[in-house]
Amino acid sequence: MGERITFWYGCNVLRHGDIIHSCLDILRLLGIDAQPAGGPDYCCGTGKDENQTAADGMARRTVTKFNAMQRERVVAWCPSCHSHMTEFMGQAYPPDFALTYLVDLLYERRQDLSALLKHPVPMRVLLHKHVGFNDKVAVNEKVPALLRLIPGVEVVDDGYAAPGYMCALLNLVPKAMADMNRETLRRVALHRADAVVTIFHQCYREICGLEAHANTKAFNYIHLLAQSIGLDYIDEYKAWKKAGADAAALIGEKRLAQVGVQFFDRALLPELMKRPLGLDPKSPDPKTQPAVVRGADED
């Protein structure tokens, strides 16, 4: 094995086990020894604006744990974690590691990655972009470059980038979220794209609702890389999202019992039933949507 890294996947991407597994397989195939770390015990604390005492404790705890792992670098999947480490955590608590964003790592290793991309994925795609984060990592340029390594993928040239740095924060401003959904669908139609492709899981969580609601196919860029490599993890989150109220049947009794049926109904099902704002008369009116308060969905 080559370089030893910590793969810091974050918290909310745990909705997408297929993305985590695919990332780890890709890193392994690139010869990288990746130790996964994520979930609440490695939370960056970016969602704790209203409680900086808690955020401080999370930052100290997570930097300390990464320092103890003594790996050459921490490679972040989540843009919120990456930003918070760069802007706050790493400023307050000195890290003993270099921080890299996964897109940068894949771009560094694009020649090796290209050799793995053997299966054509014939698809004309619109990349879903935001104006933020690109100043830290040029994802709006590098992700299309990675996608263009895949045989059969055509990335349309399109200048639209939504406000913010990822979709989850737009939940705070429902009219902005509705505008983004409408504009995304308009551009999919304009370019006759087969699918919209997201960079971040926070966007994928929202955008895959377009497939459930408007039959516009949605993927994360990792899905397409994985497909071309021949990895066959199932995107269960999207299947649950498309099933909506019937998601429990797909999950099955055994797994539901592991999380608790009541908890599933209260805390998971509403998210799976949620549909994109602002698309047609069936869509919820942004004015009548409950405000989502920052902290709930940040990373």
Add this chain to the structure above:
Amino acid sequence: MKREAMPTGAMKEFIRAETERILAACTRCGKCFEACPMTPYSPVLAGADPKAVVTGILALLREEGNNPEAIGWTSVCVRSGSCVPACPENVDPKMMMRIARMTASGGLGGEKRIAARHDRDYFDRVRAFAKLQLTEDEIKDWM
């Protein structure tokens, strides 16, 4: 070599130092406000004077103000970062707005000016999704 445990409280210290830096560097020119793509989404910002809004943000950082326009701008900031290159003084208005948000939500110990809902299920929801898709060994080794 075993490293000394890091003392707690460094985040708040860093935020205090950043606040002082911003207060000293900002000239209240309002260019950051003018560059923001989110201002149309706050009704209180229609026709607002950019310099006055930024003055309100600085007052918020000093825990001195309740300027509705400053609160309104803070409420719709989604960290686009369009303000950063617009600033002629390299203040980093995105950091300014983030700290304003922390301040307005009572995160630094002052008055709560923006409602913040505590999502009691946040981490349990994350753990539940993990249980649905990761193996027990993966949860034990990766989380």
